[in-house]
Amino acid sequence: MKNEAMKTAVDAFILERINNCGSRPNESLSDAIERLSVCADKLRNTLSAEQRILLTDCENAYSVTDGETMNCYYRAGFSDAVLFLLGWRDSEWN
Template sequence: MQNESFEKAVESFMEQRIADCGMRGSDSLQEAYQQFEQALHTLKSMLTPEQAKAFVKLEDAYSLVDGETTNCYYRAGFSDAVQFLLGWGDGKWK
């Protein structure tokens, strides 16, 4: 039961952190996404209808990879932070 509560707390924390960072991304990250979106738009305008269908699948796959990458790194960072804090639990590194 305690493990389940902890898992729910971690999940809630991660969701909130991802949402917070998504709303307040860095300027350089926002610029990179804008450039990416512009490149996508340019490429889409050059595609045949059949290529456009394949391109939509590519966009969907990229969105999934991007979301999972974000989730993975936030979880890793959170885990590292917890381990660091627990390692210094009594004022000395364990």
């Protein structure tokens, strides 16, 4: 993005949206997260100390991947919305 002020504004907007959605969790997403946690705990209880370290590494990598995926899709959605609004003028697609 060439305009640094616009990039800063977009970053702030996306961070605000991510935080807003995080404060109002979706029930099915909450259920899936809970299920993942229960399964990981059950698995952890069957592992050796060395294997538990690997599981923790996997959980950490998944958390980063999940956050980056959310960030990516928010950016794509915001970009699509801007393109749509710029293309939709005078009650028709331009």
